[in-house]
Amino acid sequence: MNAEERYTPLNWPDHPETQTLEGKNKFLGFWLFLAGETVLFASLFATYLALKDSVPDSSHPLAKDLFNLPLVFAMTMILLTSSITSVYAIYHMRNYHFKKMQAWFVITVLLGAGFLALEIYEFTHYVHEYHFTFGSSAFSSAYYTLVGTHGAHVTFGLCWIIALLVRNAKRGLNLYNAPKYYVASLYWHFIDVVWVFIFTVVYLIGKVG
Amino acid sequence: MSSVAVKKGLGASVWEYLTTVDHKKIAHLYLGTGGFFFLLGGIEALFIRIQLMKPNNNFVNEQLFNEIMTMHGTTMIFLAAMPILFAFMNAVVPIQIGARDVAFPFLNALGFWLFFFGGMFLNLSWFLGGAPDAGWTSYASLSLRSEGHGIDFYTLGLQISGFGTLISGINFLATIINMRAPGMSFMRMPLFTWTTFIASALILLAFPPLTIGVFLLMFDRLFGSNFFDVTMGGNTIIWEHFFWIFGHPEVYILVLPAFGIFSEIIPTFSRKRLFGYSSMVFATVLIGFLGFMVWAHHMFTTGLGNVANAIFAIATMAIAVPTGIKIFNWLLTMWGGSIKITVPMLYALGFIPSFVIGGVTGVMQAVAPLDYQLHDTYFIVAHFHYVIIGGVVFGILAATHFYWPKMFGTKLSEKMGYVTFTLFFIGFHCTFFIQHFLGLMGMPRRVATFLPGQGLELGNLISSIGAMLMAVAVIILLFNVVITSIRNKKVGADPWEDGRTMEWAIASPPPFYNFKQTPLVRGLDTWWLEKMEGKKELTPAEPLGDIHMPNNSIIPFFISLGLFVAAFGAMYNPLNSVGDGKSWGLPVLIIGLGITFGSMLIRSLRDDFGYHIHKEDLLEDDKGGKVG
Ligand code: HEM
Ligand SMILES: [Cu+2]
Numbered sequence: 047m048n049a050e051e052r053y054t055p056l057n058w059p060d061h062p063e064t065q066t067l068e069g070k071n072k073f074l075g076f077w078l079f080l081a082g083e084t085v086l087f088a089s090l091f092a093t094y095l096a097l098k099d100s101v102p103d104s105s106h107p108l109a110k111d112l113f114n115l116p117l118v119f120a121m122t123m124i125l126l127t128s129s130i131t132s133v134y135a136i137y138h139m140r141n142y143h144f145k146k147m148q149a150w151f152v153i154t155v156l157l158g159a160g161f162l163a164l165e166i167y168e169f170t171h172y173v174h175e176y177h178f179t180f181g182s183s184a185f186s187s188a189y190y191t192l193v194g195t196h197g198a199h200v201t202f203g204l205c206w207i208i209a210l211l212v213r214n215a216k217r218g219l220n221l222y223n224a225p226k227y228y229v230a231s232l233y234w235h236f237i238d239v240v241w242v243f244i245f246t247v248v249y250l251i252g253k254v255g
Numbered sequence: 256m257s258s259v260a261v262k263k264g265l266g267a268s269v270w271e272y273l274t275t276v277d278h279k280k281i282a283h284l285y286l287g288t289g290g291f292f293f294l295l296g297g298i299e300a301l302f303i304r305i306q307l308m309k310p311n312n313n314f315v316n317e318q319l320f321n322e323i324m325t326m327h328g329t330t331m332i333f334l335a336a337m338p339i340l341f342a343f344m345n346a347v348v349p350i351q352i353g354a355r356d357v358a359f360p361f362l363n364a365l366g367f368w369l370f371f372f373g374g375m376f377l378n379l380s381w382f383l384g385g386a387p388d389a390g391w392t393s394y395a396s397l398s399l400r401s402e403g404h405g406i407d408f409y410t411l412g413l414q415i416s417g418f419g420t421l422i423s424g425i426n427f428l429a430t431i432i433n434m435r436a437p438g439m440s441f442m443r444m445p446l447f448t449w450t451t452f453i454a455s456a457l458i459l460l461a462f463p464p465l466t467i468g469v470f471l472l473m474f475d476r477l478f479g480s481n482f483f484d485v486t487m488g489g490n491t492i493i494w495e496h497f498f499w500i501f502g503h504p505e506v507y508i509l510v511l512p513a514f515g516i517f518s519e520i521i522p523t524f525s526r527k528r529l530f531g532y533s534s535m536v537f538a539t540v541l542i543g544f545l546g547f548m549v550w551a552h553h554m555f556t557t558g559l560g561n562v563a564n565a566i567f568a569i570a571t572m573a574i575a576v577p578t579g580i581k582i583f584n585w586l587l588t589m590w591g592g593s594i595k596i597t598v599p600m601l602y603a604l605g606f607i608p609s610f611v612i613g614g615v616t617g618v619m620q621a622v623a624p625l626d627y628q629l630h631d632t633y634f635i636v637a638h639f640h641y642v643i644i645g646g647v648v649f650g651i652l653a654a655t656h657f658y659w660p661k662m663f664g665t666k667l668s669e670k671m672g673y674v675t676f677t678l679f680f681i682g683f684h685c686t687f688f689i690q691h692f693l694g695l696m697g698m699p700r701r702v703a704t705f706l707p708g709q710g711l712e713l714g715n716l717i718s719s720i721g722a723m724l725m726a727v728a729v730i731i732l733l734f735n736v737v738i739t740s741i742r743n744k745k746v747g748a749d750p751w752e753d754g755r756t757m758e759w760a761i762a763s764p765p766p767f768y769n770f771k772q773t774p775l776v777r778g779l780d781t782w783w784l785e786k787m788e789g790k791k792e793l794t795p796a797e798p799l800g801d802i803h804m805p806n807n808s809i810i811p812f813f814i815s816l817g818l819f820v821a822a823f824g825a826m827y828n829p830l831n832s833v834g835d836g837k838s839w840g841l842p843v844l845i846i847g848l849g850i851t852f853g854s855m856l857i858r859s860l861r862d863d864f865g866y867h868i869h870k871e872d873l874l875e876d877d878k879g880g881k882v883g
Contacts, residue, residue, distance in 0.1 A: 100488035184488035
């Protein structure tokens with residue numbers, strides 16, 4: 047199988063991401079990696095739940111004093127939408143529509159960047175309004191570590207997708223880079239799912255639980 | 256890239272090893288580096304035993320004792336035992352399944368270099384203000400306030416090397432799932448491949464909790480967070496949970512591959528098929544599964560409550576069942592076999608009773624009320640050395656002799672091997688058997704000295720003498736390696752004559768593309784089957800054709816180097832709780848991460864399609880030519 051070969055929409059395979067051996071390995075290896083990431087986040091969730099509202103004295107804010115649901119809801123919607131747009135991108139990849147695929151990934155990146163901007167705003171807000179800093183209590187450390195690790199994943203995902211978009215802009219789509227796009231979109235979905243859990247466990251339960 | 260027979264300058268060889276992505280060369284790197292750390296950990300063990308040779312001894316002071324004891328355990332587990340097992344996995348597993356390489360050759364190299372730099376970082380602590388001193392378990396209640404940077408070397412070093420281990424685990428999983436030759440179904444896989452598979456799954460699920468644990472400890476000590484600080488609402492028990500959720504699977508990560516090695520050696524030298532192959536596979540999977548359910552047996556005295564203690568006690572005892580299945584299968588493999596005694600086989604014979612003793616004391620410790628007596632005494636030290644040395648180290652030494660011909664093309668001297676085995680076996684039991692009784696008499700573990708007149712003198716002296724015997728045994732093994740390399744007497748493809756699996760069907764050492772034609776697997780013990788039918792080669796599954804190979808790369812080295820640099824920056828950042836933060840801390844942290852992510856970016860921006868070995872060159876190679 048020659049990975050660099052040029053294709054047309056007619057002879058382009060249905061599942062370009064698993065056509066080559068490299069592609070198959072990437073696909074499987076990435077799922078395994080996500081299994082490891084799941085345990086990683088599960089550990090952070092467990093830490094958060096163990097330390098939720100554990101503060102040295104009553105002058106420190108608790109979850110219910112802190113969170114601002116409308117803002118977090120907006121962030122959730124933005125991130126979920128970005129997951130859908132990345133699905134469109136992969137749809138176009140399968141149909142060998144390179145330009146459309148790139149365009150949908152650009153939209154995904156923009157939405158992701160919007161999410162990140164709101165998250166940064168949220169953190170600075172907590173720091174300035176409530177003096178809720180990384181080191182102010184066990185609760186704050188656990189909160190920032192869990193949500194911040196997710197934010198770092200978003201940042202990494204953005205850089206990754208941008209690198210793919212830029213490097214392949216001139217090259218077009220082939221069986222060498224199709225698996226790369228595919229696993230990047232898997233990663234993006236994973237980040238999204240983790241956020242859904244954060245939204246539920248940290249914010250919803252924090253506000254009403 | 257060139258074949259083995261080409262003589263090259265030293266510089267070229269060094270460069271070759273720095274950039275290699277060939278699993279067989281990476282195996283050499285793991286064996287060399289892991290072997291070095293094994294010697295280092297051994298010297299540390301000797302220092303401990305010299306200090307404890309007599310009461311009120313003053314060979315090392317208390318602080319230094321704590322550091323040596325901590326580094327001994329940490330080095331042996333993370334930097335010696337696991338990497339040496341990775342060496343054999345890399346050398347053998349891809350060939351056992353009929354593959355030309357692992358699924359991710361690049362990541363394979365990256366895994367090694369991360370381990371290498373993590374290990375170096377950890378050991379640089381000796382020269383930069385003192386080593387970690389809170390035991391290999393580094394309980395947060397102790398380590399949080401440890402003075403100096405020892406614990407920071409521990410958290411950062413283990414993070415770096417832990418990433419490497421995780422990557423290697425994923426690589427082996429993907430390799431075994433995706434790269435098997437035609438006909439190599441799961442239930443035809445050799446047991447060493449099976450145990451590597453399960454151990455890799457354990458790595459994948461057990462290392463992330465450790466990563467998080469050391470991450471949190473690093474944040475607490477270096478960046479002002481409060482996970483474990485009770486006065487700020489923290490909870491130190493969280494560390495214990497994370498550590499042991501990792502720690503117990505870790506012992507199976509170590510011992511399952513050793514089981515696999517013995518499951519190869521015993522049938523080979525009994526010249527008989529492994530008894531109960533499918534129950535062996537089943538037992539391996541079951542041990543892997545149960546291994547995640549028992550971590551709190553290390554925390555019986557923490558105060559989790561009677562219900563939790565009872566559940567974890569029962570779960571722990573349950574593991575004895577699949578382990579027992581294995582022991583009986585090995586015995587029944589030998590039963591009625593035509594047994595040939597060789598050095599690897601001797602280790603296998605020594606392993607069975609030694610490991611059973613360790614297993615029995617393990618079940619004793621699983622009885623929670625009894626563990627209140629045994630906890631933190633020398634009984635524990637005796638127990639885990641019986642399983643770790645009797646199981647893992649015997650497995651490693653057996654594999655060293657068994658696979659040496661395959662890895663290096665020469666055979667270690669059997670005569671010297673017998674001497675090593677005898678001394679090591681006697682020394683091992685002499686060191687650790689008596690420690691059970693020292694523990695029952697109340698000698699606590701991790702103490703720098705003991706007092707005269709409490710009945711502990713003789714036991715400790717015997718124990719120290721045993722340690723010397725083991726040291727002599729290891730020196731003879733080293734000598735054996737040197738002599739064998741100097742003699743450089745080449746052996747054929749199947750030097751033990753009774754090889755059963757595919758690695759024994761190809762040259763020793765194998766050509767860098769392993770198989771000229773991918774083999775067709777017609778049953779369990781593939782090579783034995785073919786031999787019994789009078790064939791001289793494996794049946795090919797494909798016509799001779801071009802072979803696709805990956806390019807070498809220096810990038811794994813730089814990705815790892817970047818993290819090594821970043822770790823220094825993190826350690827001396829201005830927020831650190833030791834109070835010696837430097838203004839260059841943050842810039843160095845950023846530069847280091849820049850090197851790492853920059854290298855990753857270069858890797859992903861460049862096209863790297865690998866290259867092809869052409870059919871004509873392969874035919875040429877057959878006639879003694881070189882593929883270049
Ligand atoms: C080869 C001969 C060895 C000798 C003579 C030896 C001796 C010792 C001694 C005296 C201790 C200190 C016990 C204490 O003070 O509590 C110790 C601890 C330990 N050893 Fe070994 N050991 C050997 C090999 C190994 C190997 C091969 C491993 C693992 C692969 C290992 C893992 C450990 C661990 C994990 C500890 C606990 C350290 C701690 O308490 O934090 N040892 N060993
Ligand atoms: Cu355990």
